[in-house]
Amino acid sequence: MAEATIQVRHQSGLHARPAALFVQAANKFQSKILVRNLTAEGKFVDAKSIIMVLTLGVMKDHEVIIQTEGADAEAALDALRSLIETNFGEA
Amino acid sequence: MPKIKFKGIAASDGIAIGPAFCYIPAELTIPVCAAGSVKEEMVRLDAARQHAHAELQGMHDAIEKRAGKEEAFIFKAHQEMLSDPALEGKIREFVEIGQTAEQALVNATEELASLLAGMEDELFAARALDVKDVGRRILRILLGLPDTALSAVTKPSIIIAEDLSPSDTASLDPDLTLGFITAQGGLTSHSAILARTLGLPAIVGMGNGLLDNVSNDTFIVMDGRTGEMILKPDQETITRYKQIKMQRDSHLQILKSAAEKDAHTANGRRVEVAANVGEATSARDAVEHGAEGIGLLRTEFLYLEDAQPPSEEKQYHIYRGIFSVMSGRPVIVRTLDIGGDKPPSYLPFPDEMNPFLGWRAIRISLDEPQLFKTQLRAILRAAVGYQARIMFPMVSDLDELRRARDTVETVKRDLALASIEFASDIPVGIMVETPAAAVLVDVLAEASDFFSLGTNDLTQYTLAVDRGNVKVSGLFQPLHPAVLRLIKQTIDAGHAKGKWVGMCGELAGMTRAIPILLGFGLDEFSMSPRAIPEAKHLISKLTDEKARGIASQAMSFGTAADTENYMKGILASL
Numbered sequence: 001m002a003e004a005t006i007q008v009r010h011q012s013g014l015h016a017r018p019a020a021l022f023v024q025a026a027n028k029f030q031s032k033i034l035v036r037n038l039t040a041e042g043k044f045v046d047a048k049s050i051i052m053v054l055t056l057g058v059m060k061d062h063e064v065i066i067q068t069e070g071a072d073a074e075a076a077l078d079a080l081r082s083l084i085e086t087n088f089g090e091a
Numbered sequence: 092m093p094k095i096k097f098k099g100i101a102a103s104d105g106i107a108i109g110p111a112f113c114y115i116p117a118e119l120t121i122p123v124c125a126a127g128s129v130k131e132e133m134v135r136l137d138a139a140r141q142h143a144h145a146e147l148q149g150m151h152d153a154i155e156k157r158a159g160k161e162e163a164f165i166f167k168a169h170q171e172m173l174s175d176p177a178l179e180g181k182i183r184e185f186v187e188i189g190q191t192a193e194q195a196l197v198n199a200t201e202e203l204a205s206l207l208a209g210m211e212d213e214l215f216a217a218r219a220l221d222v223k224d225v226g227r228r229i230l231r232i233l234l235g236l237p238d239t240a241l242s243a244v245t246k247p248s249i250i251i252a253e254d255l256s257p258s259d260t261a262s263l264d265p266d267l268t269l270g271f272i273t274a275q276g277g278l279t280s281h282s283a284i285l286a287r288t289l290g291l292p293a294i295v296g297m298g299n300g301l302l303d304n305v306s307n308d309t310f311i312v313m314d315g316r317t318g319e320m321i322l323k324p325d326q327e328t329i330t331r332y333k334q335i336k337m338q339r340d341s342h343l344q345i346l347k348s349a350a351e352k353d354a355h356t357a358n359g360r361r362v363e364v365a366a367n368v369g370e371a372t373s374a375r376d377a378v379e380h381g382a383e384g385i386g387l388l389r390t391e392f393l394y395l396e397d398a399q400p401p402s403e404e405k406q407y408h409i410y411r412g413i414f415s416v417m418s419g420r421p422v423i424v425r426t427l428d429i430g431g432d433k434p435p436s437y438l439p440f441p442d443e444m445n446p447f448l449g450w451r452a453i454r455i456s457l458d459e460p461q462l463f464k465t466q467l468r469a470i471l472r473a474a475v476g477y478q479a480r481i482m483f484p485m486v487s488d489l490d491e492l493r494r495a496r497d498t499v500e501t502v503k504r505d506l507a508l509a510s511i512e513f514a515s516d517i518p519v520g521i522m523v524e525t526p527a528a529a530v531l532v533d534v535l536a537e538a539s540d541f542f543s544l545g546t547n548d549l550t551q552y553t554l555a556v557d558r559g560n561v562k563v564s565g566l567f568q569p570l571h572p573a574v575l576r577l578i579k580q581t582i583d584a585g586h587a588k589g590k591w592v593g594m595c596g597e598l599a600g601m602t603r604a605i606p607i608l609l610g611f612g613l614d615e616f617s618m619s620p621r622a623i624p625e626a627k628h629l630i631s632k633l634t635d636e637k638a639r640g641i642a643s644q645a646m647s648f649g650t651a652a653d654t655e656n657y658m659k660g661i662l663a664s665l
Binding site for chain 2: 046054
């Protein structure tokens with residue numbers, strides 16, 4: 001299992017475009033991927049579900065924990081981490 | 092007599108005259124019958140979802156072509172929801188306890204939508220509608236019904252609806268849609284935003300009685316500027332609105348072509364028209380409205396959104412992004428301009444009796460050199476390859492200006508020593524917004540490459556009037572003779588020293604002030620993006636000689652009221 005804590009800097013948080021991009025990226029991997037809003041002290045939800053990711057209510061500057069488990073766990077974690085760290089391609 | 096005039100929220104500008112088309116989505120009733128096996132029901136669902144995916148793709152492509160990628164993105168999100176594992180799992184749970192695909196779908200979408208609807212943040216809560224929209228689409232397909240959403244409109248009509256979902260607005264045919272009116276919704280609802288993007292008149296939030304009062308083919312006049320809807324108007328009303336619409340259409344045409352060109356006076360003098368850009372307005376919006384540059388880039392929003400000051404990297408990226416959108420057009424970055432009226436938590440603000448006369452703007456930057464240097468480093472680095480300028484707010488004497496400039500030099504030296512690339516030849520200027528600076532322009536010109544008049548504060552300080560105090564806000568008169576004289580004096584003194592003088596205060600975008608400022612010889616007018624087309628058009632109608640005449644007449648009045656009256660007459664005669 002791999003795990004990382006990352007701060008979301010995007011203006012919209014995990015809403016609208018960033019949320020959809022996040023879920024799209026998660027869906028490219030076989031591994032089971034869970035995500036949790038650390039700042040709001042929420043539960044872990046399935047990162048491949050846009051509805052559940054939206055229910056996390058991740059806003060700008062919130063921290064999320066991502067957990068991946070499976071054959072491509074490391075690659076999945078790297079991809080999601082870099083998506084958030086590069087601010088979803090918006091510099 | 093029945094009520095014929097209604098008022099809602101003016102959501103998108105424009106006038107439409109024509110018959111109503113009442114859009115009442117078909118009631119999707121779930122047939123009561125026994126469920127097939129779990130496998131059978133899931134197979135039916137999968138087929139329906141695939142069909143829905145194709146429909147959404149079609150809508151996405153159509154909207155992308157019509158309104159752009161951003162607007163179309165919602166349908167990508169809907170596609171994502173179709174194959175959502177949470178939705179899938181919920182549906183399966185219901186099917187496994189013996190429900191039909193239809194029942195399971197409705198129950199599952201309701202349950203997930205209510206999860207979202209219950210969220211505290213409105214933006215997230217609003218996504219419940221998307222889940223319902225998606226659920227409804229799958230259900231409709233399961234029931235074997237065609238996608239009728241608004242496709243029944245066959246002649247140019249005004250669409251009347253309870254509310255319009257993203258799917259609904261996507262199927263609007265812009266050639267047949269004169270405008271739309273909804274009972275629900277607000278200014279930021281998806282449909283209102285799309286209407287503005289498509290340039291369709293729209294009124295939202297008309298109230299629950301809307302569909303009781305309007306039926307198919309009811310003749311309607313709608314005014315998206317005021318939010319008014321008139322039912323069954325008489326001939327006189329129709330003629331009047333037709334005239335307004337015609338005038339508006341041709342005026343819009345003129346404004347559009349004026350905005351596309353660089354601004355010139357009627358005798359050909361080049362005048363720069365730029366935009367003020369801050370948190371709420373984007374550089375892209377400015378360019379779309381014809382901005383030839385940014386005359387004022389506010390940076391305070393960066394400092395107010397966090398519990399700590401923005402890092403150099405964060406600022407660098409934001410400035411660089413804006414410079415690149417402006418692709419080579421000049422951008423004036425104003426350094427931090429905050430004060431005790433809106434203090435960030437990380438600065439030690441004292442309790443102030445008069446925050447506007449207190450610790451603010453350049454005073455803070457000079458007292459907090461680390462904060463100031465970080466911002467200057469970010470600007471200097473981001474400006475490489477672009478036409479940027481630095482501007483200090485609220486300077487009131489040469490000493491402040493020199494100290495601020497010295498800091499710029501120190502930062503440049505540090506960057507050079509660290510072999511970090513930066514724009515070494517960046518012009519540095521000040522905002523003229525204190526009467527002290529206005530009076531001292533000839534002296535300040537020694538250390539300032541340019542000047543930009545900030546008329547809101549200049550008016551406030553000159554007239555000793557707090558705009559926010561309702562008791563005296565009526566005395567806040569930007570066309571007050573004292574303010575006009577200070578403006579003229581600033582421009583004259585700046586020009587005498589060979590310096591460029593612009594204006595980034597609200598006055599620069601006011602049609603009643605533009606002829607006077609043009610007459611004063613102002614070099615640049617910077618305003619909110621939406622005011623640009625009108626300003627460019629007005630400038631193109633005036634010769635410098637005529638503007639000078641207007642300015643000298645305006646200067647002769649003893650009260651702001653006289654000047655206002657005089658300018659009203661001038662604008663009416665143009």
